[in-house]
Amino acid sequence: MVNKMNIDFTEVEKKFELEVRAFFQNELPSEVKLAIESGMRLTKQQRVLYQQALFRKGWAGVNWPVEHGGTGWSAAQKYIFYNESANANAPRVIPFGLFMVAPVIYTFGNKEQQQRFLPDILSSKVWWCQGYSEPNAGSDLAAIKTKAVKQDNNYIVNGVKTWTTLAHLADWIFCLVRTDDSGKKQQGISFMLIDMKSPGVSVKPIITLDGLREVNEVFFEDVVVPKENLIGEEGKGWTYAKVLLTHERTNIAGVALSKQRLTQLYQMLNQPSSGLTDLTQNSVFMAKVLLTEVELKALEYTELRVLSAVSTGKAPGPESSILKIKGTEIQQKLDELYLEMAGIYALPYVPEQYDDEGIEPTGPFFAANTAPHYYNNRKVTIFGGTNEIQKNIIAKQVLGL
Amino acid sequence: MDFALNDIQQMLQDSAAKFIQSDYGFEKRQHFVGSELGFNPKNWSLFADLGWLALPFSESYGGLEGSIIDLMVLQTELGKGLITEPYFANVILAGNVIQRHGSEEQKMDLLGSLIAGELKLALAAQETASLSELTNISTKAEKQRSSYQLNGFKPVVLGAVSANKIIVLARTSGEFGNSEGLSLLLVNPDQQGVSLNKYVTNDGNQAADITFKDVCIPFSEVVGIADTAFEAVRKVYNDAIVAISAEAVGVMEKLLSATVEYCKVRKQFDQPIGNFQVLQHRMADMFMECEQAKSMLYYAAIAVDSDDNADKAVSLLKIKIGAAGTAVGQSAVQLHGGMGVSDELDVGHYFKRISMINVLFGSYDDHLNQLVKQYQT
Known part of the structure; x- marks a missing residue:
């Protein structure tokens, strides 16, 4: 039999799919399920509850190698896992520990650092946040000024990080810091882990367009960081950070989640809640929905092409570079469609209803969150390297311009 | 899950890429675009030799049993060369419809000659400017005692200029717009009552508008079973x-x-x-x-x-x-x-x-x- 281009799962993969489905059906903590179903915002404690259920099942380290307690899953298995997770409306795993700092630690950290940090990340016991951006280092990330100066067995860190997601809930922060400013700006950057409880660390909220606190400024004032907290070599932080970014494009694309949101959108269109207009009769709206479906279907196959290449041992091809741009564009398009579907019921701003099940929203259940979500999600084309920066990367690295 | 090309597809891709790169320069193409035939007849024999004309057809008729995915690989490479040889019109439209709807005898005969590079075919189906109503066929074939009498008009038929036989989608029964009652008829372009208005298309290919006036089509020239071609x-x-x-x-x-x-x-x-x-x-x-x-x-x-x-x-x-x-x-x-x-x-x-x-x-x-x-x- 000649092998043929296909998207079929093997028998083993089909069995795995059922196992994952059963997990989300039976082991998603009921408290978390209830909160999601009633449109509540999840607390940190609820998120930990969920991530620890994954940990007990051995599924917390989706991308991790087996030797560090990871799943060792194939590309197809990861694809199945994310699809089932999205279909079950399970929350997204908070990425900073499990998806972002962990790969750097198990790839570039020493044995001692791996033993010290990885187990607590895997069990979601310790929460992390990411200290990259600074007030004057956004797209030009290599322009960071937060300084780490060596003093005996420590570094003394001074500076400001900004747009730090969930810093107010984090125990540790992984930072890019400047250890040398004599050469090229990329060369003097180091990758450092800092305990948020260290004297001199302070966190100040930034309120975003949805009226909520998600991001923060983090200040470092003569913070003493033991030199054991430096990952790899001094001055190599930029390289480590870049490796991390290229491996995370799939995660940011959020294809499985967008698929689920589109399916739900179609369901709601076919059975409009009372008070809503039947938008299926609005050809202009339907055309926008279908064009979003076209882009999403194409992106799903772009992602499958990447996964299939990776699973046969090849490096991701140039098509991987478009995942972030297209994935985030589609997420925002979906936000617009939901907002439009909610109509006037998008207007009432009653933030209490996210935390209190007793408050009934005006209009259909989904409508209350459409505007805040639309506002909040403008971030996705900005973070993780703006989409304009991603196009620079394509121009330089893929097209050779 | 697998998106890699298999060995046959890889070979197909390589040979097509080599053909485009070494034998199919833009200037040569432009030379043939102006010619009467519109393409290089030597290339057609080469396509036959390379097995491209046999690609999607069943082994029983001399084909290679290729899938739509194999065709996709070949077509992508041919697209890079902007070829004007009527490969698409012959293999993907006309040959394909014979394979799907023809009688055993027709398949053996027509596909065999097509694969050998000796016979060229064209499919004349669509009549409207856009595709939304493919069943809107005004071309009619009325059943007489021993033949059909064909009347109608088919605009912009791809591959018609070089075709030895035209496969015409016509209504043989039922109401306008129905999917039932449509048949495929084999028409000789030199036959009485058939006239072709030939032209070069805007992209350098060739096509023709075809008028059928009281054209006599013997029952033997109906492709497969009548009324069920749609x-x-x-x-x-x-x-x-x-x-x-x-x-x-x-x-x-x-x-x-x-x-x-x-x-x-x-x-x-x-x-x-x-x-x-x-x-x-x-x-x-x-x-x-x-x-x-x-x-x-x-x-x-x-x-x-x-x-x-x-x-x-x-x-x-x-x-x-x-x-x-x-x-x-x-x-x-x-x-x-x-x-x-x-x-x-x-x-x-x-x-x-x-x-x-x-x-x-x-x-x-x-x-x-x-x-x-x-x-x-």
């Missing part, structure tokens, strides 16, 4: 959308690479224009459109191959190809500046082809409108 034609059109989209992907990849190369060497303001970010981002957009179009092509090819929701898949594909083709084609011309609109350079000709692909087999608007309507019944 399903086969519909399936052929799904294959056709995948195949022409594959060609479009080849055309787009060529437009992108030509544009990137041009922007690296063309200097203005004392530097290559590719240094300018506004052009870099436009080329990054072209690249993304090419990749998304290719992904969509894989999706639809697999859907058609496994007959899984194929109608919707090809509509989604044609929408994507329409959007991407327009964007990539127009950007390529724009970034080439004046050279982009000159007849001398190949880029403009790739743009012409991609623009014509958009209106063939249902445009972006047709397919989008069709899908929207499905939610409104």
Whole structure:
């Protein structure tokens, strides 16, 4: 039999799919399920509850190698896992520990650092946040000024990080810091882990367009960081950070989640809640929905092409570079469609209803969150390297311009 | 899950790429575009020798049992060469419809000669400007004692100029607009009552408008079983959308690479224009459109191959190809500046082809409108 281009799962993969489905059906903590179903915002404690259920099942380290307690899953298995997770409306795993700092630690950290940090990340016991951006280092990330100066067995860190997601809930922060400013700006950057409880660390909220606190400024004032907290070599932080970014494009694309949101959108269109207009009769709206479906279907196959290449041992091809741009564009398009579907019921701003099940929203259940979500999600084309920066990367690295 | 090409597909891709690179320069192409036949007849024999004419047909008729995915691989490479040989019209339209609907005897006879490169065919089906109503066939064949009498008109029939036989979709029974009652008839272009108005198309191919006036068609020239041809034609059109989209992907990849190369060497303001970010981002957009179009092509090819929701898949594909083709084609011309609109350079000709692909087999608007309507019944 000649092998043929296909998207079929093997028998083993089909069995795995059922196992994952059963997990989300039976082991998603009921408290978390209830909160999601009633449109509540999840607390940190609820998120930990969920991530620890994954940990007990051995599924917390989706991308991790087996030797560090990871799943060792194939590309197809990861694809199945994310699809089932999205279909079950399970929350997204908070990425900073499990998806972002962990790969750097198990790839570039020493044995001692791996033993010290990885187990607590895997069990979601310790929460992390990411200290990259600074007030004057956004797209030009290599322009960071937060300084780490060596003093005996420590570094003394001074500076400001900004747009730090969930810093107010984090125990540790992984930072890019400047250890040398004599050469090229990329060369003097180091990758450092800092305990948020260290004297001199302070966190100040930034309120975003949805009226909520998600991001923060983090200040470092003569913070003493033991030199054991430096990952790899001094001055190599930029390289480590870049490796991390290229491996995370799939995660940011959020294809499985967008698929689920589109399916739900179609369901709601076919059975409009009372008070809503039947938008299926609005050809202009339907055309926008279908064009979003076209882009999403194409992106799903772009992602499958990447996964299939990776699973046969090849490096991701140039098509991987478009995942972030297209994935985030589609997420925002979906936000617009939901907002439009909610109509006037998008207007009432009653933030209490996210935390209190007793408050009934005006209009259909989904409508209350459409505007805040639309506002909040403008971030996705900005973070993780703006989409304009991603196009620079394509121009330089893929097209050779 | 597997997106890798198998050995046969890899061979097909390599041989087609080699043919385009070494035997099919743009100047040679332009020479034959002006000729009476419209293409190089030697290439047709070569296609037969290489087995390309046999690719999708069953082994029993001398074919290679290739799938739509194999055709996709070949079509993408041929698209890069902008070929004018009527491969698509013969193999993907006409031969395909014979294989799907012909009698054993017809398949043995017609496909055998087609595969050998001795017989050329063309399919004359569509009568409306857009594809939305393929069942709207006014061409009629009335049953007489020993034959059908064919009357009607088929516009813009691809491959008709060089065809030895035309396969005509005509109503033999039932009401206008019904899918039942349609038949395929084999017509000799030299036959009495058949007249062809031949022309070169805007993309350098050839086509003809065909008028049928009281043409006598013996019962033996009905393809397969009468009155039941529509399903086969519909399936052929799904294959056709995948195949022409594959060609479009080849055309787009060529437009992108030509544009990137041009922007690296063309200097203005004392530097290559590719240094300018506004052009870099436009080329990054072209690249993304090419990749998304290719992904969509894989999706639809697999859907058609496994007959899984194929109608919707090809509509989604044609929408994507329409959007991407327009964007990539127009950007390529724009970034080439004046050279982009000159007849001398190949880029403009790739743009012409991609623009014509958009209106063939249902445009972006047709397919989008069709899908929207499905939610409104």
